[in-house]
Amino acid sequence: MVKQESESANRPDNTAFTQQRLPAWQPILSAGIVIPGFVLIGLAFIGIGVALFVTSKSIQELEFDYTGYSNESPCSSCAQSVVANCKCSLNFTLTTLLQGPVFFYYGLSNYFQNYRRYGASKDDNQLYGDLSYFTSPSSSCSPYDYDSSKKPIVPCGSIANSMFNDTFTLTWTVNGKTNNVSLDGKGIAWWTDYNVKYRNPNVTPLKNAFNGTVKPINWAKPAYELDASDPSNNGFVNQDFLVWMRRAALPNFRKLYRRIDASGDYKNGLPAGNYTVDITYNYPVRAFNGVKKIVFSNVSWMGGRNEFLGIAYLVIGSLCVVMSVVMLIVYAKFKFPDEE
């Protein structure tokens, strides 16, 4: 026995792995799988497409450009002036109820929040409330890290510095009566941004944390005074600030401004009637041919109105079905050639 073993000492192991005979499944793209598969996928895609398209169609959306390029535009005067807090107002009429919940967005076009240097121009440690970064902001914030007198800017960087600062109020005129539509600015930013990513330093009052620092150059008020009405909505956890800091993927974007408070007359949304948006026009976009918009929209399970995805699904789904027919014909032709 021992001798036998030594005689075949070099014999390789006979296992499924070493002999490359692992149990395996060898899938083949056979006609029986591919063609019905394409039909099924096509039908499923068409189904999804229809659902998306119908849903998207049902979403009501109102968009108004208030940049003021044309002279007819209500804000054309403000657009040309350089005065701060220039006021203008925009009127629109709703003939039917805008089903709630209604969201109020501002939109910017031709605005490159996704520019690399712009996106990197912030200090995450500072925004996390780390006081040591208050006095010495990251160099990535340059040139908005120190002001001309070498005082650190908090919050530093281009993103913070370029924060959108137009403000809007909405009034509803019905039967000659003008009502202020109450806007809810709570919880418009991501929960994780508000609770995790951005933090105020643990200093009360908050103002003291900012001792020795200056506000961003373009800001009218320092960070700790962003919201005079709500002391807890100040500093880095100010909702508008958080919304702005979450930079957009594409140069045309919308950001949530407020929700329409679903109470009283507005329980079901914005009722029919004439509305006025009073705009405090501050943010300059004409220099780079930017466009400013305000948008009222309600949402569905798929979010806002976007017909692209639904149409894309419909097109791809139909193509799948068409291709399955083509494949069937080709298959039949090559596998069972005509006797002729």
Add this chain to the structure above:
Amino acid sequence: PTKMSRRRVDTRSSLGPDDEVMPYSDDETDDELEEESSEGEEEAPERAPQPQVETRPTDVTWKVKANDRPYHQLPEFKKKVFLCIKKSKYSGNAIKTYKYNFLTFLPLNLYEQFKRVANIYFLVLLILQIIPEISTLPWYTTLIPLVIVLGITAIKDLVDDLARHRMDNEINNRKSEVLLNGRFQEAKWREIQVGDVVRLKKNDFIPADLLLLSSSNPNSLCYVETAELDGETNLKFRMGLRVTDERLQEDHQLADFNALIECEEPNNRLDKFTGMMLWDRERYPLELDNMLLRGCKIRNTDWCHGLVIFAGGDTKIMKNGGKTRFKRTKIDELMNYMVYTIFALLILVSAGLAIGHTYWYEAIGTKAWYLFDGKDRTNGYRGFLSFWGYIIVLNTMVPISLYVSVEVIRLGQSKFINWDLQMYFAEKDTPAKARTTTLNEELGQIQYVFSDKTGTLTQNIMQFKKCTIAGLIKPFSISCQPVDWSWNRYADKKFQFIDHSLVAHVRSKKDKDAMEFFKLLSLCHTVMVEHKADDLVYQAASPDEGALVTAARNFGYVFLSRTQDTMTIREMDQEMTYEMLALLDFNSDRKRMSIILKFPDGRIRLYCKGADTVIYERLSPSSKHKETTQTALDVFANETLRTLCLCYKDISAEEFEAWSRRHKEAQVTMNDREAALDAVYEQIENNLMLIGATAIEDKLQDGVPETIAKLAKADIKIWVLTGDKKETAENIGYSCSLLTDDMEIHYGDDVNEKLTRRQASRRDDPQAYRRGKKKTAEPFFPGSNKNALIITGGWLTDFVDMAFECEAVICCRVTPKQKAHVVSLVKKYKKAVTLSIGDGANDVNMIKTADIGVGISGQEGMQAVMSSDYAFAQFRYLQRLLLVHGRWSYIRMCKFLRFFFFKNFAFTLVHFWYSFFNGYSSQITFEDWFITLYNLAYSSLPVLLVGLLDQDVNDRLSLKFPKLYIPGQQGTLFNYKNFFISLFHGMFVSLIIFFIPYGAFLQTMGQDGEAPSDYQSFAVVAASSLIFIVNLQISLDTSYWTFVNCFAVLGSIAIYFGVMFDIHSAGIHVIFPSVFTFTGVASNALRQPYLWLTIILTVGISLLPVICIQFLSKTIWPSVGDKVRPLPVQQQACWSFSDLSA
């Protein structure tokens, strides 16, 4: 050949390269390496690197003084080591094969690794990333993969080096007895020095290259086993000089020994040694026979004494080590070119985007006040910085883990070859062995196989079958009963012979010729004999010799023993001792050997045996039986038997005296001793009297015809290169189905005619020639569809074109050098992938020249195996190696590379599309951590497993349908076309990955009203789509799904989500707020059905067209594999081959 022949005429004047030059057998050792390498440069510049053989030293500068250690420290023997530090040129005996020590490991290993262009590239990239102006990606995206890649290689090197350290230590601490201060003392090997006298015992390893002084055997004979040196297992004998044998037996004599040895400088030639011993004012020639080389083992000798000539690193075995042949596969080359292409593409794209940035900044950037960065730069300079920024962002187009992954795959495939039970030869307990791990996929692309005949196609187990004595063919009568050898107590029981009459004839002692015939066989050879118990064991250098001596033994002429100058045989019943005056040894040019003996009665006779051609040239005009023997030789050849002619010559004492003087002179020549000896031998080997000829049978190995037929069906052209004569070769060709009846055979003469005609027409139409010989030339053999060519040596250059038109080519009577020439010719003119297979030392050249060398470990030692890339025991395993392992390896590697390039394009080019929407600002689309881990963790394992395990059809079908091999030869699975398909596929997928989310994100908002169209959500959606696409695409490409593949695909996706949710978690942000900035994105984005629908659509659009195209192309243009695969087992068995050839 003109060049070759001129040279040969110079060196060996009498042996012109004519048609009839024929080696004596296939078993010659090759002593032509040197000419080979010098000629190779002119003849075949493209051949594989030849082993570096140092030129034969003409100046004798190596001086060794016995028992005088200080002598070797004299200033004249110092050499400059470093600046002005000088060291003795004589190495100590300690060897050092390891590369690194504790301190040097890190710097040296890193240095070695950074010699690779790919690693340097990533190092440069890393440096670029550190420059803040252009750092578009954080440094860790490159550092982490680079460190892991370097780390894996470093660990491998470390393990290898540790093993070498252990080996070195073990060897250096072996013990030997060294003569010190007048007596033998035990010393470690590392302490031995040049000039020391060493005593070795039976079974000791030889510690250094020694000059044999004396041994316990008579005449200072010493047996050595050279297995470690050349792999040959038969014993060889070494002999001390007579003078040392007589005068250096006792310890005190050895202690007083003070000779000065002068010899050549250390070199790597195992088959040569020339030196001179100066002792007491006498000069004695030294040659290889006096040497005991390091690495050998002492056998059958109780003790022996040796003088250390070369120690440690100077020994021949160490000089031979470390020469690493570097063969590269076609795929390797292609892969490198593709990496360069990618690199060019990278620069081009980056430059384009940089220009884009310049114009964009001009048009928009300068006006966008929010982008103000406080830096006063021209737009051109911004573009320049952006160029480098994009080089960094798009660097992942050049796949960092490509080379490491390719190495891992090749290693795995080599292991599978080693593990294959169906290439394991149980009889000899020999598994197949992939000695080189870097060539596997080339096995799937072989177009030409060059095979040795003896020992490769045949078993190389020689059997004495027939003979012709005095013109009469024996046996006459054939009876079924084998001869009974009981009358001869020395007979080898395994020997079988079927002619009783010949035995009776010999026993009757009436036939002088027959007696002479067997006497010659028992005397003229170099066989060693061992007396084991009552039995005689012959140790023959070649199986032919063994067979002949064994035959003589059974016929009653028993070779009993040899000493330095006597031979003892038993002639029937009486023991005879002959004095051996000279042994004119065999070599591949002489193709004969002779022995000059002094008979007890004083007669001097020369016995000679050799190839018929060389013998016939040297026969005396008065020699009888020439014609009849020639007829017999032809008959033997037709029966595929190997023949040798035997003859003798009587020499007068005076004639011998005169010759002997010249012989002695030649023996002490220092310059080109070989040539001088050959010339002297020539002078005595003439006027020979023919006795007869022997015929030896060498059976075909199992499965050879089937294997050759299989390979031929796989469009692999098989050329047999053999030293045999034309008829033998042709018959072997038929019997192993290399030649078939429907072939038209063309011999060298026809070929000559056709070539002449071709050349004439070329002269008439020079225009046509210049336009390209291959295209304009009409076929040599119009009309015939299958051709075979049988050609003799000397014709080898011009016939290449013609040979390519043939199904089979047999080259007979070729020397080892010519074998290598044929291979390099085909490599040079055809640019084909070649494989050489052989078993003997004479095949080493050809094995090293071919793209792939296969060694058969058979009867002839291991020399072929040692220089081969793959080794196994039987020729028939070649079909499995090529058709199964080669094919799989090729397909796997191609699939792997195609996919690897694809996945990196699909990944990287997304940044390119995004550039158009972010002001060409080198903004990355994905999270930086995703970029870091994509190649390492998220996408590599499934494709690696495909590279290791995939099988499009199983091994049985691969063998059954050899046509499946053809795509590999044509290289259709991986070439520039495939590369660009991968590129466009990757581009398409990246386009989808960017633009579907783009469309979906445009001006929309999340289900809770918050804007989802932020950059980070976009990055997560695109990355998730990419991971699904890449892993599902490899699933589509996997044709052999094992649970491991399944695990890897699901695992990769799971790892992606696991890692992403971790990196996006609150906890990690709290710890590193500025490193992990994607907090909460995964959970926020992936809870929205809308984004999942976006991912599904992206994945769908990326994969569905691929499935559709694959299905259509399979239906319209099915490959052989597609036809074979879907058949159920039953049908596979009965589907005939012709169905597939259509």
